[in-house]
Amino acid sequence: MAVQVELLKSITYFSGLPLNELGRIKDLIFEKAADKGELVLFEGKPAEVLYFIVSGVVKVFKTSADGKEQTLYFMRPDESFNDVSVLVGGQNMANAGALVPVVLYGIRKDDLEAVIRDYPQVARNVILALSQKVERLVSLVENLSFRHVPGRVAKILLEYAGDMDGRKPRLTHQEMAAIAGTAREMIGRALKVIEEEGAVRLERQRIVITDKEALQEMAGVAT
């Protein structure tokens, strides 16, 4: 399908632009579709394209040397990704993959630079879009480094644990994130870390504490 001006209007980068200008910018934008699970950006590859999400959800994540994934964000329609890498010029700072089938609009680095130069409104919008990114990054940094998420989750599990046949308290990842003061994206990984330490066994719908002392140690609670 051709790129639609209507859809461009709701993207922060292009808000407030008159239709005739959007019409010209449209010619620099291309559409890209990706299937569920498909990667659209590879970390470390030259940063050439900035993407806007038209429909679907994209997961932006980093992979560590030992192959572990850390989700950074879920990006939804009208949001952009890879902006910073493209504007700085260099490499893609993270991977991005389609969590569901997605439709993206892409613009190449050179074209983006020309648009920013030729349309002052876009330059102002870019500042706004980047400021929002910075806000998100700051809270991500908080989540990743200031707080020891697995320890906090371990503490929550201890506080909420019931026994096999009596009381069976239930928590969603969302709730654990709220209690731990972190993002939902951090919980799955934290639980895996705790499982790798041998303190719990993760089952469908159940977190079984198999070694309470190990869990207490992770939580920093005196035994």
Next chain:
Amino acid sequence: MVEMPSIDRERCNGCGLCIRVCYCKALTLVDNVVIIVETEECGWCTQCEAVCPTNAISCPFEIVIEE
């Protein structure tokens, strides 16, 4: 009986993202609201909860101590 993720129908805005992320066809849209059917295939991956923009889906975990 297989327990399935629960849906708060009041919150669901019918965007369909949960359906697209789910690998087991447990979720469908009826009259613009998601309904869920029981299936052994649901592995409680919690992706539906993760993508839902309105917090309409929850996949709670029981927390128990093994004796």
